[in-house]
Amino acid sequence: MWRGAALRAVRGTGSSRAASGAAAAQLRRWLEGELEGIRGAGTWKSERIIASRQGPHLRLAGGGAGILNFCANNYLGLSSHPQVIRAAVQALEEFGAGLSSVRFICGTQSIHKDLEEKIARFHQREDAILYASCFDANAGIFEALLTPEDAVLSDELNHASIIDGIRLCKANKYRYKHMDMHDLEAKLQDAQKHRLRLVATDGAFSMDGDIAPLREICQLAQKYDALVFIDECHATGFLGPNGRGTDELLGVMDKVTIVNSTLGKALGGAAGGYTTGPKPLIDLLRQRSRPYLFSNSLPPAVVGCASKALDLLMESNAIAQSMAAKTQRFRSKMTAAGFTISGKDHPICPVMLGDARLAAVMAEDMLSRGIYVIGFSYPVVPKGKARIRVQISAVHSDEDIDRCVEAFIEVGQKHGALP
Numbered sequence: 001m002w003r004g005a006a007l008r009a010v011r012g013t014g015s016s017r018a019a020s021g022a023a024a025a026q027l028r029r030w031l032e033g034e035l036e037g038i039r040g041a042g043t044w045k046s047e048r049i050i051a052s053r054q055g056p057h058l059r060l061a062g063g064g065a066g067i068l069n070f071c072a073n074n075y076l077g078l079s080s081h082p083q084v085i086r087a088a089v090q091a092l093e094e095f096g097a098g099l100s101s102v103r104f105i106c107g108t109q110s111i112h113k114d115l116e117e118k119i120a121r122f123h124q125r126e127d128a129i130l131y132a133s134c135f136d137a138n139a140g141i142f143e144a145l146l147t148p149e150d151a152v153l154s155d156e157l158n159h160a161s162i163i164d165g166i167r168l169c170k171a172n173k174y175r176y177k178h179m180d181m182h183d184l185e186a187k188l189q190d191a192q193k194h195r196l197r198l199v200a201t202d203g204a205f206s207m208d209g210d211i212a213p214l215r216e217i218c219q220l221a222q223k224y225d226a227l228v229f230i231d232e233c234h235a236t237g238f239l240g241p242n243g244r245g246t247d248e249l250l251g252v253m254d255k256v257t258i259v260n261s262t263l264g265k266a267l268g269g270a271a272g273g274y275t276t277g278p279k280p281l282i283d284l285l286r287q288r289s290r291p292y293l294f295s296n297s298l299p300p301a302v303v304g305c306a307s308k309a310l311d312l313l314m315e316s317n318a319i320a321q322s323m324a325a326k327t328q329r330f331r332s333k334m335t336a337a338g339f340t341i342s343g344k345d346h347p348i349c350p351v352m353l354g355d356a357r358l359a360a361v362m363a364e365d366m367l368s369r370g371i372y373v374i375g376f377s378y379p380v381v382p383k384g385k386a387r388i389r390v391q392i393s394a395v396h397s398d399e400d401i402d403r404c405v406e407a408f409i410e411v412g413q414k415h416g417a418l419p
Contacts, residue, residue: 025170034348042360043378049164054074054080055395056069056400059370060372064367067371068371068372070371070391073266074265075393076393076395077394078266085245087307088305088308095303099301100298102300103297107296107297109297112298115306116128119310120276122313124244125246127278129275129276129285129302130274130297130298131275134231134273135258137273138164139290140289141258141260141275141285142167142198143165143170147170149196150195150198151194152277153191153198155178155200156177163203171198174187181217184220188220188224196227199220201214201217203245205411206234206348207389209347211345213248228256230245230260233262233265236266237320239325240320241317241321245259257278259276259294261273262274270302271302272303280332323347324345328379333351333401337412339352339408340352347391351389353375361375362417363375363388371403371407373390374388375387376389
């Protein structure tokens with residue numbers, strides 16, 4: 001009897017494997033079809049391989065050297081700053097490669113607490129909490145803070161991480177038109193029936209380089225008894241007189257309740273994110289925020305990088321202030337040449353082209369001229385809004401900027417993007 005049962009089990013296993021193989025083959029056919037559709041639409045995103053440090057000048061794998069980099073988030077040039085690198089090495093040697101644990105078990109070191117205190121001081125807030133990324137910070141805050149009794153009002157062009165974080169929470173969800181204060185006010189009026197109202201917006205929008213009207217948002221929040229949350233990933237370190245972000249730039253630091261931002265752009269460029277705001281909120285996040293509770297603590301080298309970057313910013317605002325003139329130089333020269341540059345006064349300078357294939361082809365032609373830029377198309381930006389997003393860094397020279405503009409003019413004329 002047992003032999004018959006064993007034979008049936010073996011046969012059953014074979015049948016199961018065949019079914020599994022058929023399912024895998026079906027999945028493969030579907031995936032290949034999806035990928036071919038992406039290629040056919042001209043929205044395929046290739047990854048170029050860098051064989052050097054991040055910086056204004058790159059060397060690419062395969063021999064490309066002396067490439068000018070105009071598409072990194074390395075706004076202040078701190079990714080390769082000697083003092084930042086030394087701080088990372090020192091932290092690595094003193095505190096090890098990593099903690100192999102989440103924070104509340106055995107993953108908190110003195111450097112984590114020191115960095116959180118430094119972040120709170122930099123933003124002039126009560127406390128701060130570190131995450132593996134700002135994506136995690138955005139994924140962790142709305143679910144922990146908001147209940148079905150509350151409402152969250154989100155700009156329609158907010159970063160994907162804000163959108164995903166809001167999806168995770170059970171609050172009532174309102175989406176207002178991009179930077180449209182009339183629509184936001186209408187939504188706030190409708191949301192008065194809820195317990196808490198939280199307005200969520202990017203401080204600086206990463207795709208268009210425009211800056212949220214925080215003064216008006218804060219006025220509406222005060223009028224309708226709402227809280228304000230801002231994501232400062234593309235503002236921390238270089239917007240405002242001391243680089244503290246859009247709330248400092250627009251004079252509303254005391255009116256914004258919650259700030260989320262990243263350590264992976266201007267502040268050393270390695271990784272990590274954070275939330276800073278009222279201490280009771282930070283205490284609640286340590287108890288309930290799932291990305292914090294279930295993710296390993298930040299590696300010591302990353303903490304060392306970010307801590308030194310903040311030291312440099314708080315010692316002097318010279319690096320942050322150097323951005324404005326360089327940004328203006330690029331924007332004015334490109335506009336004079338006939339290009340449409342989205343946004344205003346931000347080092348994100350999107351060269352609007354509309355067509356995805358044109359953006360991709362022009363970006364490749366720019367690389368052949370020694371300029372590293374990337375075409376952005378759907379689903380990263382809406383259909384019909386393809387662009388090449390140029391990003392200015394404090395470590396670009398005027399000559400670097402002029403060379404980039406000259407290459408754009410040549411390539412734009414070649415492909416019909418300019419008269």
